[in-house]
Amino acid sequence: MRNLIINILTIIALASCSTKVENATQTNIELGIYPDYKEVTIPCNIAPINFTITDSTQIDAILISCGGDTLTVKVSNNCTKIDINKWHNFLADKGGKTLTFTPCGKTDGKWLAYKPFSVEVSADSIDKTFVYRLIPPGYEIWNRMGIYQRDLGTYNERAIYENRYGKGNCVNCHSFCANNSDQIMIHLRAGLAGTYVFSDNTANKVEGDFSKFNAGPTYPYWHPSGRFIAFSLNKIYQDFHTADPNIIEVYDDFSDVIVFDLENKTVISSPLTCSADAFETFPCFSPDGKWLYFCTSQAFDSVKWNYPNAHYSICRIGFDAEKKEFGTTVDTIVNAAAMGKSASFPRISPDGRFLLYTLSDYGNFSIWHHEADLKMIDLQTGDSIDTSPINSPLTESYHSWSSDSRWVVFSSRRGNGLYTRPYFAHLNTDGTFSKPMLLPQQNPQEYYQKLFFSYNIPELVKSEVDLTARKTDLLVRKMQK
């Protein structure tokens, strides 16, 4: 209670006086901050990157300077309160430049300036909208969950779907066609079950003949034409480790890859992607739509007992959208199995040059693997790209590209090992990644500390999604009728 009163008084006190840093004495003391925005690269159109000084040192202001311009930011409870309009005005001409952040504190009437840190502002703007699912890092059951969109230039978050509107159902695997927000696919499980495609204010249910397969549509990926969706059809199981740091093991004992024609409602399949001798999963079209990438492992029995034997490699097969048929040969692009590793979530940059994927020790559901890291190859040269700047000792997993191929967003458990958070990294012109930044919030420490949800399936889209939770629910219910 005392803290509450102190906090309220502090807010009132700060609101009633302006901060003007004058004649600050420079020190070489380095302060810790959360999130770690030191030396990161940010898009020129991102929301203010507020942060908290994690040291007990009293900080009253942050000076953000670049060239001759300086933005003075108030600090309340050691957390910055950057004015959103001033920030965007300040960043307007700072693309390609470096910002210097100098924390300042007033002691005995004198200002002290602590060791500054820098932040690169990329001239490459990021897609306007970030879409993700918020779920508890679920074990077997769920309560609340939803798919949300966030305007990356502000802190505005809006629900695209929330299961409290429906029947408490599980919602997953939202997928967009080529970073466009006007075509979205989502799965609903349990109540209102089905796979729905939303476009032009209508919902259509994906209903095809999947009876000859052992499972229904699971992991999706849109063909760039918007007419087809590639699905893996998986029989998924999950079990809990008794002593492993990785809590859960998710594995398939059956999986195939097919393409679904949304116009004719037909399934296009090939023995090469539906082999009884192999598990095929995580499909991904190349940006020109001529290739379908997927992960594949040799099939084996009793997966529950032998799950560490599952090693997936990334392959690709031709796809002819005109003839609606697959090619006749399968190429191995990343032979992870030969390395004794396993690859998942292949994603090609929209310019077709890079293949970003997740590499883990075994299995395909790298989301729960602490050792999982992001890896990338240059599809033009076949060379591996150094991705160490974006990896951590803990999980890096699901990822997606921005429409201009300059940014990637990925989920990582690097914060505490359990709750995934979205990180954004810039792909420099020399093909290297910059240090990633955590999704900005008004008070990130407070927000992420009290958030018991994980950010799941982070996707970047070019514009706002024209769906609200209520609208989506109404469209689904209409479809059900």
Place this chain on the structure above:
Amino acid sequence: MILSKIALTTVLFCFVTFALQRFKLCTFESDHLFLFDADWIIGHLREVGGLNLIISSFLTQFFKFPIVGAIVATAFYLTVLLCLKRLIFSTIWAKKQNALILIPIGFLLMCVEEPFYSFRGHTALVICLIVSVLYQQFIGRCLKFRLAATILCAALLYLAAGSVAMLFAIIVLIIDLLHKRKTTNGLAAIAVVFVCGFVSYLNESFVSFAEATLPMQYYNWPTSGWIATCAWLSVPAVIATTKITINQRINHIILAATIISFSFVLSQMHDTKTYKMQHECYLADNCRWDKIIKLNSHNNVKTNFISYTNLALAMQGQLLDQMFEFNQQLPTQQNNSRTVRNEILRMESIVYHLSGHAAEARQAAFNSALTTPDDVEPHDFLRLISINKSFGADKVSQKYAEILDKTLFYKQKTATALADTNITKLPQNSTFCEIDGLASDYREIVKVNPQNTVAQQFYIAYILLSADKQRLLSYLDDHKGEPLHRRVQEACTIMFTPEECRQLGVNEAIINDFEALKKGREINNFHQTYWYYIAYLNATLKQQK
């Protein structure tokens, strides 16, 4: 006289609440978190119904102590009663007994039975009624003033207590206006109520009940949308029916009928099984193992393997000695109802945690927290602090600890959990939980920590209850040369020949007893032995066939 009536009513309500609902109220407490944190409070104040949530969460935290829960709930019932008395008695049935005012009270009592009810409905109703009482002071003032007051109240109530509360304010005004027209007053008010109820119903089918009738969402007990909405909205309708006079005898009949019908509905809704689990949970949280055993020793209810009873016995080192005093079920037949999922998960998390099965405990605690209205459960978080520490996930523990650190009653426990160095030892080789049965999991737990006597008892109990010869052999192999518990020796006599038993170290007297049993000695002489369990089990299995 009035004071004595109030005192009597208070004592009556307090008794009823304490007797019937104290552990239910304790469950409310464990389903919520109130944080003494400026950001948390300000954040909720910005939400629709935020003030309501803050007040109810603040009060709910004291339900940790059953008597406080009963007193707070009683205070709410009485406030509702007094407000209604003020609203109704002062205008219409002055000094006459009106049974209708008991409707909301019975309704509130029943709401507490809803698993997802969170006391916010009580708070919202009280806020609305207090506002109505205040509004009553304005009757007689000019229309503009009343209109302005209503608009202000409606806006404030919307923010403080939600959309239905706002509707409530508007209806009070409408009724006030209608009241001037003598011919239409009561009936028109009732019509308004039904229109509002119908609108809520329609809203519910299109959006969700929660969206349609916040804060009525806290009243979603069976078929509730309707009843709750109408009951809520009928209060101003009752106020409006001022011109109706009912004979006092009829009132008495209504009163009797109301009490009987509510008692019946309450008894139908009151799930004794759930309530017993809530009682056991309270006792387990307070380490009252003897009370749990006592609670279960008077009836012949089926005892699941993972149960508070077996945990209490194991915590007292008596599981093997006393387990057959209870109606033990096959461990593979965990007979759990999905309707009490939250209570089951909470129980599992406690049992697994205290018996050293960290992985199962983590899973159950996490799922248990997810089955609460706000996905938070302080007791589960406390367990998760300790469990995650044993998995080396210190930062996750820290995350839960930082939250609990802002509560009134969990600070100290959090500090203790964080500082606890005696964390659960994990099995050396990780497998999937229960991949080869729970006995195998406990075998690994016992292997790595032989001092874990609770796990040891659960391990042996599982083998005995499942009558698994192979697992018994594994156990005997692991513990060669060690003295065998009497129950294990009894199991040996069934599964091995007398000669093999002697080699295994089974006591001669036990072998002789079993031989006597085989020769026809009455099984009832061996009540509470493993033999009795097997005889019962075989009979049950035969019956099932």
